[in-house]
Amino acid sequence: MLHDVVIAGAGPVGLFLACELRLADLSVLVLEQNEDSQSPLRRLPFGLRGLSVPTAEAFYRRGLLDEIASSQPAKEGPGRGAQAAAHWMQQPRRPGGHFAGIQFFHDNIDASKWPYRLPNPAGSGLAVTMEHLEAVLAAHAHAMGVEIRRGLGVEGFDQSGEDVSIRAGASTFRGRWLVGCDGGRSIVRKAGGFEFAGTDPEFTGYSVDVEMADPDRLNPGRHYTPAGMYTYSPPGTIAMVDFDGGAFHRTQSVTLDHVQTVLRRVTGIDVALTALKLAATWTDRAYQATAYRKGRVLLAGDAAHIHSPLGGQGLNLGLGDAMNLGWKLAATIRGSAPDGLLDSYFEERHPVGARILDWSRAQVAIMRPTASTRALEAIIRDLMETRDGATYFAERVWGVSLRYDLGDSHPLAGRSAPDFELGGGTRLAQLLRTGKGIFLDFDARPHWRALLSRWSDRISYVGGDADDRLGLSALLVRPDGVVAWASETGQDPEEASTALGRWFGRPSEA
Structure with missing residues (x-):
């Protein structure tokens, strides 16, 4: 069978893209390497992801927002009530978000700076677990007729001027187009020979769930130390950053003894761990594909760009890719696309990705365990307490300032359309x-x-x-x-x- 589009990866980006393509009644096959869509790590507090304004608006425009927001700890914003949230949301002042752990607050934000925004249910975004988000998108994809095959990861492909032949396990599939949404270690990107350029890591990050002999020895919240940074959510969820140049990430097994050693070094506290239940590592490696398309093969999400998870902007970046690409690829397949429409996917999304990578690098610069960095952090904190400073960081973190350069001088052109009530x-x-x-x-x-x-x-x-x-x-x-x-x-x-x-x-x- 020849599918219109084969998508590698059944994460949120691949699933959302599949739904976008089905709106145009295209045949879509999603191939996913993992047989089980559930991951224990995604149910932990550090599995919580903040959805930016453009992402929440995308789901709102497709009728998915209410279901995604249901029973989720949401940021309070226009049109949305306060719900249970992470520890840093439980404060007298309403935080609007953070930059490298430095918070800005709603009472400092000047929304009049955004005259073309009208109130809508997306508010200032919301927080969801990856588990819940993927479950909603998978159910929606199934309901729309997307075919999802789990336990079959793309291993390689050959493309011609007419289609792409994709190898997955003992099977071969054919698609008019192939889109790699298969993560930071994307097989599609590697097999397709896409150049991946960027900066190497400065640290190894750890997300762990542990049991401690004396959990009260650590104070909840985010803390900078002379050796790094850590965030503690009782009773045993810890995220920490060890500036080792990324040396430990995926080089050896994460053991209880190793986590305890790193935790003591980063916190400066003689913490005794009694059990390691879950652990994952990550880095601040920031790389981006120099092209998002080669022939009939395209990249989206982490396959096209990777960076540290600080601030949770990677998920939003990938979902924005899917929303931008879906209708353009569909029009191309239907034969109604004007010249250059598919090329505008890269032209619009690559600069957005590059900006997010630099935003991630800037956060790492504020986290380095040096005296000069702590001095710079103090200045950033002062700036974020000003009205203009808080508004600027809200624009960037919430995604309110997103605008594509369409070559049109009208201030609304290239921006998200206001939610007019007709x-x-x-x-x-x-x-x-x-x-x-x-x-x-x-x-x-x-x-x-x-x-x-x-x-x-x-x-x-x-x-x-x-x-x-x-x-x-x-x-x-x-x-x-x-x-x-x-x-x-x-x-x-x-x-x-x-x-x-x-x-x-x-x-x-x-």
């Missing part, structure tokens, strides 16, 4: 659930309806006013929720036609 209480996000583009005509002008009728198979025309139109007359929204064109006057059909052709191809013949 007549009857319908919101823009609800209209985006079909995976089609949206043209909002707030003044219901006949010439826009006539123009959009030529793209009716790819774009939904919506005429009518909104509760708050933000001074706009009309705008074009891509299937991923990004504004492609906007106008205050509604009197520029040539510019609109150019944007329509650029993102949705040639109009249908009458």
Whole structure:
């Protein structure tokens, strides 16, 4: 059987991408090396991941947000109540997030700096466990008709001008396209000969679940020490960083004695461990593929970029890849894509990835166990306590400042579309659930309806006013929720036609 797309990896990125492709009624096969989707490590507190604003909005626009947010410790934000959260959320002031463990707070954030944002259920993001997120996405993928084969990891492939032949175990599968969402050690990336460039690690990070003879000897929370950093969540969950140049990561087994030795060195406290229940290591290695596509093979998520898990931005980066790539690859397969549409995936997402890698490197610079670093940390703390400082860090951590360079001077172009509330209480996000583009005509002008009728198979025309139109007359929204064109006057059909052709191809013949 020839599938339209074969995806390597059934993590959140691969599953979400599969769902995006199914919106276009494409046949999708997901191959996953692990037979069991459950990992004990993902049920621990350090398995909690913060979803940024763009990620939460993506799930909201696909009707998944409520299910993903259910029974999860969520950050409190507009439209979302406070729920149980990690220890650093249980404070008199509401933290908005952190940079290398240094917190910024909601009461310092100036939301007026984001005039084109309207309140929506995504709020300022939320926190979920990886276990819960993957379960929701897997169930949604199954319901949409995605075929998921576990226990079959991609081992190699050969591609021609027409398709890709993929080897997995004793089986061979064929797809018109192959997308590697198979993690930081991606077989697809290696077999495809993609260049992977970046910076080597400075530390080995540990995430462990232990039993201690005297757990009260460690104070809960995040702590910087002369030897590194550690975070303690009672009764026995510990994350710590040992600046050894990444020497221990995946070089030998993680034993109780080793963890105890590192913990004593990092904390400076004579802690006695009695049992090691779970352990994982990680580093701050920051690498990125120099290309996201070779022929009919593409990369997304950790297969395209890796960095330390500090701040949890890797998951958001990968899910953003999936949202950006899905509709473009689908249009390419359907034959409606304009020239260069698939190439815009790399053009838009590679700079976002590079920025996140630098954000990760900057956090490592604040964590180094040196006197100069501690002095710099003090300055950063002071800046984050200012209104402008907290707002800047909120923009970066929440992803509010994300904007693709579309070459359009309008301040909304390239940004996430505001969640306009239209007549009857319908919101823009609800209209985006079909995976089609949206043209909002707030003044219901006949010439826009006539123009959009030529793209009716790819774009939904919506005429009518909104509760708050933000001074706009009309705008074009891509299937991923990004504004492609906007106008205050509604009197520029040539510019609109150019944007329509650029993102949705040639109009249908009458």
